[in-house]
Each structure stands twice: as structure tokens, then as C-alpha cells.
Amino acid sequence: MDVISGIFETFGVEWPLFIAQVIVFMLVYAVLQKFAFPQVTSMLEERRQRIKEGEENLTKIKTDLAAAEASAAEIVGKANKEAERLIREATDSAAAAGEKKKQEAVYEANQIISKAREASQLEHEKLMAELKRDFGRLLVDTTSRVTGKVLSQEDQDRINKDAASQISL
Amino acid sequence: MFTDSISSLITGLPVAAVSIKAQPLEFASWLTNSIFVGLLVAGGITLFVRRGMKGATLVPNRQQNLVELIVEFLYNQVVGIVGEKVAPRAFPLLATIFVFVLFSNWFGLLPGVGTIGWDTHHADYLSIAHVHTPLLRPATADLNMTLAMALIFMIVWVYITYKEVGVIGFIKHTFGAKGGLTGIMGLLISFIFLCVGLIELVSIAFRPVSLSLRLLGNIYAGETLLHTMLTLGEKLGLGPVLSFITSIAFPVPFYFMEILVGFLQAMVFALLCAVYIRLSATHEEGDAH
Numbered sequence: 348m349d350v351i352s353g354i355f356e357t358f359g360v361e362w363p364l365f366i367a368q369v370i371v372f373m374l375v376y377a378v379l380q381k382f383a384f385p386q387v388t389s390m391l392e393e394r395r396q397r398i399k400e401g402e403e404n405l406t407k408i409k410t411d412l413a414a415a416e417a418s419a420a421e422i423v424g425k426a427n428k429e430a431e432r433l434i435r436e437a438t439d440s441a442a443a444a445g446e447k448k449k450q451e452a453v454y455e456a457n458q459i460i461s462k463a464r465e466a467s468q469l470e471h472e473k474l475m476a477e478l479k480r481d482f483g484r485l486l487v488d489t490t491s492r493v494t495g496k497v498l499s500q501e502d503q504d505r506i507n508k509d510a511a512s513q514i515s516l
Numbered sequence: 517m518f519t520d521s522i523s524s525l526i527t528g529l530p531v532a533a534v535s536i537k538a539q540p541l542e543f544a545s546w547l548t549n550s551i552f553v554g555l556l557v558a559g560g561i562t563l564f565v566r567r568g569m570k571g572a573t574l575v576p577n578r579q580q581n582l583v584e585l586i587v588e589f590l591y592n593q594v595v596g597i598v599g600e601k602v603a604p605r606a607f608p609l610l611a612t613i614f615v616f617v618l619f620s621n622w623f624g625l626l627p628g629v630g631t632i633g634w635d636t637h638h639a640d641y642l643s644i645a646h647v648h649t650p651l652l653r654p655a656t657a658d659l660n661m662t663l664a665m666a667l668i669f670m671i672v673w674v675y676i677t678y679k680e681v682g683v684i685g686f687i688k689h690t691f692g693a694k695g696g697l698t699g700i701m702g703l704l705i706s707f708i709f710l711c712v713g714l715i716e717l718v719s720i721a722f723r724p725v726s727l728s729l730r731l732l733g734n735i736y737a738g739e740t741l742l743h744t745m746l747t748l749g750e751k752l753g754l755g756p757v758l759s760f761i762t763s764i765a766f767p768v769p770f771y772f773m774e775i776l777v778g779f780l781q782a783m784v785f786a787l788l789c790a791v792y793i794r795l796s797a798t799h800e801e802g803d804a805h
Contacts (some may be wrong), residue, residue, distance in 0.1 A: 358659040359537025359730075366550055368664040371554035371655070375561055376612040383565045384608055387587040390572055399575065 484506030534630065534740045538658040539649045542634050549650055550658035553629070557655060570650045590614055595789040599798055602680060604792050611673050613665055614786035617656055621735055621778030624654030625771060630739055631746070656781075657735040662728035669789050670724050673796070676707075680797040689796065690716050723792060727785060734781045738774045742767050 355361075487503045498506070538550035560672045568583035576584060590611045595603045633650035635643040641647065642651060677686055693706040693712035749762030 357536065360659050360663065364538065364551065364660040365664055367551050368661040369553060369668065371558055372616060372664055372668060373556045375616045376609065378562045379565065379612050379615065380608050382569055383583060384611065386569045386572055387584050391584060391588055395736060414717060460744055
């Protein structure tokens with residue numbers, strides 16, 4: 348014990364000073380324990396949690412983005428197909444409508460031509476009838492003048508009939 | 517006294533006048549210069565931490581970032597040594613030891629520490645010449661402080677060991693024979709491990725002494741070295757101008773060394789404490805309890 352006491356005396360170790368230093372150290376411990384360690388560890392934990400959440404959100408966003416891109420690509424593909432189909436249908440429809448219109452036009456043209464022919468035929472017949480009538484009248488007049496007699500209605504009809512049969516074309 | 521004589525013999529100079537004891541201040545005999553510095557360091561740490569963590573936000577400012585950097589670094593070191601399970605119990609004390617020792621060691625490098633004080637003839641005012649009682653002395657250059665830290669650590673070590681492995685676990689861990697041998701070899705091995713356990717107990721009992729004296733020795737030696745370098749020119753009789761120049765030039769390299777020593781000693785003290793906790797409080801691999 349004397350040796351220890353001697354060492355302590357040499358180094359100036361005394362109970363009051365020792366206890367004072369214990370108090371100083373405990374003071375630092377209390378300060379750090381109250382103001383530093385819990386706050387820092389909770390702050391670090393909160394930050395770690397935020398980063399983890401951020402990473403998870405980022406992963407989710409990336410997944411969602413990939414899904415959205417795939418969905419958009421699918422929609423665009425469908426739209427392209429639909430557009431192609433519509434264009435094809437429109438082309439076909441336009442071709443069919445054109446053909447129909449063409450046929451209608453041809454039909455109408457034929458109708459017009461046919462009507463024109465009929466009208467022409469009727470005109471021709473009418474002119475021929477008038478011609479026959481005029482020719483018959485002329486023949487009757489000529490005959491009556493050449494013969495110098497008045498032709499009866501029966502003679503006139505017969506001459507007209509003969510003339511008409513001779514000039515029928 | 518022997519070391520003083522050797523030092524004087526080698527250098528041919530009187531030994532540096534740095535007392536191994538903390539000295540009471542002239543204006544308050546109940547307060548020593550090392551306790552005074554201890555209080556200043558405690559105040560400085562409080563100020564540093566309060567300014568750093570006041571209104572702490574998720575996006576930290578520079579001071580908060582620095583406080584968090586130190587605490588996170590220390591926590592990772594402690595976890596790396598004692599493990600995730602024991603770390604929450606051990607961390608506050610180990611971190612406090614590191615921070616306090618580091619700040620105290622570096623405080624000792626500030627100009628005026630050990631060089632401003634009361635001289636032998638004029639106790640009424642402060643002086644920088646023939647200082648007998650310095651106003652400021654690093655807290656870790658006082659055995660009272662280093663012993664206090666070591667003994668507080670030992671109390672916490674006993675508590676953590678008791679909580680983690682219990683009394684029986686500690687006895688089995690210290691004295692239990694390893695290797696699973698039986699028969700005569702088993703008895704022999706058990707006897708050997710009993711002796712090893714006794715040696716281990718002596719080693720544990722000396723831990724506070726080794727911890728406290730290692731820190732005291734390094735910091736006191738640093739103080740003495742700087743004081744010697746500071747006054748070397750004067751003691752070599754170089755004249756006032758050269759003495760002034762050498763008093764600035766000679767200590768500079770040693771200041772850098774002492775910055776490193778201050779950090780290393782804080783780290784060594786804290787790491788040794790962490791290792792002691794690991795040795796006794798962590799379960800061995802394959803241990804079922």
C-alpha cells in the first residue's frame with residue numbers, strides 16, 4: 348500500500364481531484380448523451396430511411412416508367428394497326444365507291460344514249476311519217492294535176508298507201 | 517529521478533520544468549490547472565455539439581455535418597469491434613472517451629497552454645517567463661483524469677460483461693478449458709486454463725493502470741518535448757534573437773507530431789476499451805447461449 352500511496356503522491360493523485368475529474372468526464376458524457384448521440388443516431392436513421400424510401404420509389408418509378416413505355420408502345424402499335432386497317436378500308440371503300448360511281452355514270456350515259464337514240468328514232472319516224480305524208484300529198488297533187496281529175500278520198504288513200512309502202516326504208 | 521538524470525546527461529541541459537502533477541491555481545486552490553482545462557474542454561464540446569445539432573435538419577449544414585461525421589465514424593468503428601448487439605450499450609462511453617481525450621490532447625497544443633502562468637516570484641499576475649504554475653495544463657496530462665476515465669470504463673465494462681454473458685459465463689469464458697479433451701490430458705489442459713484464467717484476471721486488474729499511464733505518459737511526454745524545444749535556444753545560450761527564432765522554429769515539427777499523437781492516443785484508448793469489451797462480452801462462435 349505504501350508503494351501505491353507513493354506512486355499516487357508522485358503523480359499527484361488525490362481523492363478530491365480524482366472525484367472532480369470524474370465529475371468533469373461525466374459532465375462531458377451527459378452532454379454528449381443528451382445533445383449529440385441520440386439526435387445524431389436518430390437523424391442518421393431517418394436519413395437512411397429516407398434514402399431507402401427514395402431508392403424504393405426510384406425503383407418503382409423505373410418499373411412504372413418501363414410499364415408505361417411498354418403500354419404506350421402497345422397502344423401506338425394498336426393505333427398503327429387500326430390506322431392501317433382504316434386506311435385500307437377507306438381505300439377499299441373509296442375504290443368501291445369509285446367503281447359504283449363509274450358504273451352509275453356508265454349506266455346514266457347508256458341511259459342518255461339510249462334515250463337519245465329513242466328520241467332520234469322517234470324524230471326519224473316522225474320525219475319519215477311527215478315525209479310520207481308530204482310525199483303522198485305531193486303525189487296525189489301531182490297525180491290529180493296530171494290526170495286532171497279530182498281524186499276521191501279512196502284514191503287518195505290508196506295512192507298514199509302505195510307511195511308510203513314504196514318509200515319505206 | 518533516474519530518467520531526469522539520463523535526460524540531463526544526454527542533452528547536457530537541465531530537464532524541462534513541466535511538473536508531473538497538476539497544480540492548484542493561484543486564485544482558487546481547490547481548482548487545478550488540469551481540472552480547469554477539463555472544464556474548458558467540456559464547455560467547448562458542449563458548445564460545438566449544441567451549435568452543430570441545434571435545429572438539426574435532414575439536409576445538414578456544415579457544423580451539423582461535422583458532428584454527424586464524427587459520431588457516425590465512431591459508431592461504425594465501435595460496431596466493427598464489439599458487434600451490432602453490444603454497440604448501443606458500449607458506444608456512448610467509448611465515443612465520449614474518444615471525443616474528450618482528442619479535444620483535451622489537441623487543446624494542449626494551443627498557444628499559451630503550459631506557457632502562461634504564475635512565476636516563482638510573482639504570484640499575483642500571469643507571466644510567460646519562468647512559469648512555475650501554468651494556468652492551463654492538458655486534462656489528459658493528469659493521472660487523476662486518465663485514471664478516472666479508465667476506472668469509469670472498468671465499471672461500465674463490468675456492467676456490460678454482466679449483462680451480456682453473466683457471472684457464470686464470464687467464469688467459464690475466463691477459466692473454462694477449450695478443445696474438448698478428456699482424461700488425463702483434459703485435466704492437464706483444465707489446470708493450464710485455470711492458470712491462464714488467473715493471469716487473465718491479473719491482466720484485467722491492470723487494465724486501468726495501463727490505460728491511464730499510457731495516455732498520461734504520451735501526453736506528458738509531448739508537453740515536455742514541446743517545452744524543451746521551446747526553450748532549447750535559450751538553454752543552449754544562443755542569445756536573445758536566435759533563441760527567439762529557435763523557440764518558434766524548433767517546436768513546429770513536433771507540433772505536427774503531437775497533433776498525430778493526440779489523435780492516435782485518443783483512438784488507442786477508445787479502441788482498447790472496445791477490444792476489452794469484445795473480449796469479454798461477445799459470444800464465441802458456436803456458443804449456444
